[in-house]
Amino acid sequence: MSEILATDVAIIGAGPVGLFAVFEAGMLGLKSVVVDALDALGGQCTALYPEKPIYDIPAHPAIDGQTLIDKLEAQAAPFAPYYLLDQQVTHLEPIDGGRFRLKTSKGATVEAGAVIVAAGCGAFGPNRPPLDNLSLYESTKGVQYLVRRREDFRDKKVVIAGGGDSAVDWALSLVEVAESVALVHRRPKFRAAPESLRQLDDLAKAGAVDLVVPYQLDGLQGTYGKLTGVRVATLEGEKKVLPADVLLPFYGLAMTLGPIADWGLGLDEARIAVEQRNCATNIPGVFAVGDIATYPGKLKLILSGFAEAATAAHAAQAHIYPDKLVHFEYSTSRGVPGAA
Numbered sequence: 001m002s003e004i005l006a007t008d009v010a011i012i013g014a015g016p017v018g019l020f021a022v023f024e025a026g027m028l029g030l031k032s033v034v035v036d037a038l039d040a041l042g043g044q045c046t047a048l049y050p051e052k053p054i055y056d057i058p059a060h061p062a063i064d065g066q067t068l069i070d071k072l073e074a075q076a077a078p079f080a081p082y083y084l085l086d087q088q089v090t091h092l093e094p095i096d097g098g099r100f101r102l103k104t105s106k107g108a109t110v111e112a113g114a115v116i117v118a119a120g121c122g123a124f125g126p127n128r129p130p131l132d133n134l135s136l137y138e139s140t141k142g143v144q145y146l147v148r149r150r151e152d153f154r155d156k157k158v159v160i161a162g163g164g165d166s167a168v169d170w171a172l173s174l175v176e177v178a179e180s181v182a183l184v185h186r187r188p189k190f191r192a193a194p195e196s197l198r199q200l201d202d203l204a205k206a207g208a209v210d211l212v213v214p215y216q217l218d219g220l221q222g223t224y225g226k227l228t229g230v231r232v233a234t235l236e237g238e239k240k241v242l243p244a245d246v247l248l249p250f251y252g253l254a255m256t257l258g259p260i261a262d263w264g265l266g267l268d269e270a271r272i273a274v275e276q277r278n279c280a281t282n283i284p285g286v287f288a289v290g291d292i293a294t295y296p297g298k299l300k301l302i303l304s305g306f307a308e309a310a311t312a313a314h315a316a317q318a319h320i321y322p323d324k325l326v327h328f329e330y331s332t333s334r335g336v337p338g339a340a
């Protein structure tokens, strides 16, 4: 039997809100184990828009997704959270003493006094195009679904597929570093912000971005797994091959709540209904925060999630130590225990 990790709070999800919950729990003297299905901290910020500036984080006029996550990780660090990454929480069950047992897809077992679900939209992954040999080219990075660092695409022939904001925004961004950028969409009309569309139009007229419309992806070409071209076709069957080192399909995300849907938490359209005053779910001792939590008037913003993390941490402490009298203290009075 694998070792059992005992902790005060088990946090499901290491997105921005889960990370801030580590800090808030830590300020109340609670230790955290954090589990995430992704192999890196940061949830949507890291996986979907690491280099995009966020403008509505208080006191940061602009901060890009990855920098926000790096700062949240640093803020949580004094409390020595234990991170279990690259594994999904598959089971959650109450055990004796108001505690909970969680199991992960990699066989880890966590026992905790309270659980904070900060699972965003649940497990998420890209919608993959139905192309032959796709897995082969995914494994050689010929097909990628995320841009973690723009620099990785310097001097590359990039083919982007999709008609939404991500496809258009990355075409505008990568054109500054790539050798060539082609944007494939099945319709001439793109769904993106008007200013982005204006810039795209200018770049297309200047020949900097090749607008390949109305075409759909039809196949991948390469030698020994190295991508050399992307075949595209019209609905009428007219085909052509675009030279490519990398294909970036941006067909949106498939989001599934996954195992969370089976834990008996009150779901409201794939989100967990909580009481706003304490983020409590219908299971005493299980709290939900961030994008996955809903209540009347909920704003799905990072800053709302931060406030919910504070609320849930206090409620988790009251669940774990019902008899302990807690004096509310400002961080300025208390300092950060363990920090230099």
Ligand SMILES: Cc1cc2nc3c(=O)[nH]c(=O)nc-3n(C[C@H](O)[C@H](O)[C@H](O)COP(=O)(O)OP(=O)(O)OC[C@H]3O[C@@H](n4cnc5c(N)ncnc54)[C@H](O)[C@@H]3O)c2cc1C
Pocket (backbone or CB within 6 Å): 012, 013, 014, 015, 016, 017, 018, 035, 036, 037, 038, 042, 043, 044, 045, 048, 049, 053, 054, 055, 056, 087, 088, 089, 090, 118, 119, 120, 121, 122, 123, 124, 257, 258, 259, 260, 289, 290, 291, 292, 300, 301, 302, 303, 305
């Ligand atoms: C392109 C884009 C731009 C955005 N811009 C802004 C903005 O400007 N301002 C703003 O406030 N918000 C913005 N958002 C929204 C913001 O990113 C989300 O509100 C925020 O990420 C929610 O944080 P979270 O921690 O609740 O969830 P997430 O960031 O979604 O993280 C949840 C984590 O939980 C994990 N998880 C799920 N289920 C399990 C499980 N069973 N086991 C283990 N792990 C699990 C997931 O892998 C994920 O890492 C933007 C989103 C996108 C996509």
